[in-house]
Amino acid sequence: VFTLQRDVSRCINGCNSCAEICPQGISPRLDQTVDCSLCGECMMVCPTHCLSVRRRRRLSPRLAKAALLFWLVSAGPLFAHHFKGLPHYNYFENYPQVPEEEFLGQAGEYEMSLVVYDFQGIHSQNIEDPENVRLFLLVFNLLNSRVYHGELTFEILDGDRVLLSKRYEKAQLENMYSAQRNLSDTGDYAVRLTLHDDGGRQCVIPFRLSSQTTHWGRWIALGLLVLIAVTAVGARKARLVQDRCEAHNRNLSSTAYTQ
DSSP: EEEEEEEEEGTTTOOOOHHHHOOTOOOOGGTTTHHHHOOHHOOOOOOOOOEEEOOOOOOHHHHHHHHHHHHHHHHTTOOOOOOOTOOOSSSSOOSSSOOOOOEEEEEETTOOOOOOOOOSSSGGGSSSSSEEEEEEEEEEEETTTTOOOOOEEEEETTTTTTEEEESSSSOOOGGGGEEEOOOOTTEEEEEEEEEEGGGGEEEEEEOGGGGGOOHHHHHHHHHHHHHHHHHHHHHHHHHHHHHHHHHHHHHHHHHHOOO
């Protein structure tokens, strides 16, 4: 959906900073960005900041169907590396590079994508601040196919209460806005966004933490175990009743024969 794009008018001839630092060995200067993982390294070293993350062009219906078929076939063995260019320096040492969930919102021609990271590491015993939550936002204009990077107010809400309010003059690295706050798993959370460069247009995106999500897989597995146990106990009781009936019938037959 998103790709790295270069502003040719700002790119310096002969500069190779992006190609030299790229961990995947590609050259954004030559627009070789098909295999780009959006790690953001080249954007940080570019002296003119001519690189940015933008949405790809819309696919034709035929290409869209082919892409969907490819995704369905290959989704099993694929593993996510990281989300939409979140820089590597934002990761904890043992941080899983897959977000918990993406939450979408829309206001007019703008589509908002909110990603919530609320688990600091793969090993829970190493968590330094378990309630720390980091939110990353990307705002995309569907009409002109450009990422919004103007003035924005980012508020975190718990019901009607404002927990955090930050105002940005412009987007941060990779045209994204971010905020972090300690949040417990008992809140009713949402973010309220105000786009000041578009007349103060607002959008509210509800979100939840991973600790607030019901993990149905565990409950289903537990239910199956209980069902198996009940079935086994019931079968055992039915077998005992049958054995007693057979023994009683044999006793009756033996008594009748003796008489």
